[in-house]
Amino acid sequence: MRMTFVYGCPACGCMVKRMPWDAEDPGGIKYYSDQHPDADLHPNYPGLIACRDCGEVFIMSKRHLLGSVGELRGDVGWEELCKMPFGGSLGDGGVYLRSLELCTTDNQRAMLRLGAWWAFNREYLATGDMGVYRREDYIDNCRVLAERFKESLRWSDVALAIEMYRNIGEFDRCEGMLSCFRKSPLSKQLMAASKGRRIETFELKP
Numbered sequence: 001m002r003m004t005f006v007y008g009c010p011a012c013g014c015m016v017k018r019m020p021w022d023a024e025d026p027g028g029i030k031y032y033s034d035q036h037p038d039a040d041l042h043p044n045y046p047g048l049i050a051c052r053d054c055g056e057v058f059i060m061s062k063r064h065l066l067g068s069v070g071e072l073r074g075d076v077g078w079e080e081l082c083k084m085p086f087g088g089s090l091g092d093g094g095v096y097l098r099s100l101e102l103c104t105t106d107n108q109r110a111m112l113r114l115g116a117w118w119a120f121n122r123e124y125l126a127t128g129d130m131g132v133y134r135r136e137d138y139i140d141n142c143r144v145l146a147e148r149f150k151e152s153l154r155w156s157d158v159a160l161a162i163e164m165y166r167n168i169g170e171f172d173r174c175e176g177m178l179s180c181f182r183k184s185p186l187s188k189q190l191m192a193a194s195k196g197r198r199i200e201t202f203e204l205k206p
């Protein structure tokens with residue numbers, strides 16, 4: 001069943017709806033070198049949302065959760081709530097980075113940093129402008145995240161670190177780490193991009 005969760009904006013108190021995870025038809029999903037969950041499918045991933053009323057950005061934590069749309073049935077304003085648009089997702093990676101102070105745990109901070117990286121990469125994919133890869137906050141963010149993910153025991157996490165090193169042009173490091181893993185469609189394509197001295201995010205071939 002689709003659950004639409006509703007949050008209370010901590011700034012203005014109005015209700016903000018989160019688009020359900022499976023709201024869109026998953027036909028034609030594309031996969032990218034940064035392993036981002038399809039942007040159309042997961043507009044609010046990771047858990048940061050903007051209030052459509054006042055623009056406040058907040059984390060979709062239990063603290064701000066009011067309940068699901070179904071649970072709020074019968075409450076004052078329920079009918080308006082059903083018609084209300086979903087809370088906005090954030091397009092700009094800089095907004096994620098500026099929201100780091102909202103975090104109370106390291107995991108939340110890592111998710112926001114990941115969100116920033118993905119948002120910057122989406123900006124490049126949408127515009128073709130390589131400028132994002134030269135931004136100081138982009139490069140710093142990649143370094144902080146890669147340090148964290150490279151120690152993980154999960155290949156998918158280490159592959160994030162490898163991709164971040166490629167994004168900031170540390171090709172030797174990227175290739176050295178890749179050579180420790182068995183070949184997969186992802187690792188082969190990352191290796192080819194690194195050998196070609198390419199830093200940009202790209203769509204993976206199946």
Ligand SMILES: [Zn+2]
Binds near residue numbers: 011014053054
């Ligand atoms: Zn608000």
